[in-house]
Amino acid sequence: MKFNWLVLVLANVIPAMAFEPTNFQVRVVGDDVNVRVRPDAGTEVVTQLQAGQFLSAVRVEGDWVGILAPTNAGLWVKKQYVKDGVVTGDKIRIRSGPGISYRDVGMLSKGAVLTELGSHGDWLKVAAPADLVLWVNRTMVQSFEGGSLSAPVAIAQETVPAVEKVDVATNAPLSRELPAGLSRDDLAPVLGQGTLVERSGTVERVPLAFFRGMDYRLVTMRDQRKATVCYLRGNETQMPSLVDRRLTVKGREYWLNNQRYAVIYPELITPLP
Secondary structure, X not given: OHHHHHHHHHHHHOOOOOOOOOOEEEEEOOOOEEEEOOOOOOOOEEEEEOOOOEEEEEEEXXXXXXXXXXXXXXXXXXXXHEEOOXXXXXXXXXXXXXXXXXXXXXXXXXXXXXXXXXXXXXXXXXXXXXOOEEEEEHHHEEEEOOOOOOOOOOOOOOOOOOOOOEOOOOOOEOOOOOOOOOOHHHEOOOOOOOEEEEEEEEEEEOHHHOOOOOOEEEEEEEOOEEEEEEEEOOOOOOHHHHOOOEEEEEEEEEOEOOOOOOEEEEEEEEEOO
8 A cells, every 4th residue: 555655656756758650651841851960950961851651750859850861861981991992990980971070970881881972082981871870950851650740731952952053073062153162172072052041159269269261259158168169261361350249140151171160251240149
């Protein structure tokens, strides 16, 4: 009897926990939907999806759905660790771009078989492992056959769709002029170059101007630590006046070779309270 009384008390003290279903099917409801390496709009895009595609979802975190990597998702690994499509080293990092400054998204074990998609310098572009989890914005998918995600009210892009024509080698937009001081040789071979995005944070000078041409950055607090959101390039006479101010910046986003964070060329700046 005492045991039953204790169970009753605990049942009234501990709230019920709601869990999102896992391993359910979702359907893509927009075109040029970005697939990212983290549940964060500031992280790298590794591929894009089109309306009507079906995906296997494994978890939901806030506004993001974790999906098993689609077959067209390309990631990168150092050439020296791969021979004839087989990984020769152990615990080899697989990254979102061709360089150690890009985020690692997983580890490869010795003997893993890879499908090669291309190369860039010392790096191989390979098909993402089938069990790798990547992320899409939950407004870009709807549940299918029992999933709990609610269908969006309207089909809306997470960002402005990528331009239709791109340079095959660098994914640089061909139908739009690049910003002054930026060449196609500077661009990393990732999708989504030149996408119109919106980011918020506080403007700071980059410490010691360590990164070439990256004098300013947007930062925010994450887990009680200062984190870089992106780099900023703009009118050199205007940028100093923005330092230490909280802003929302809207502009074109580009991923550059050997840079961990994207750089945004502002088109519209809105002060925050």
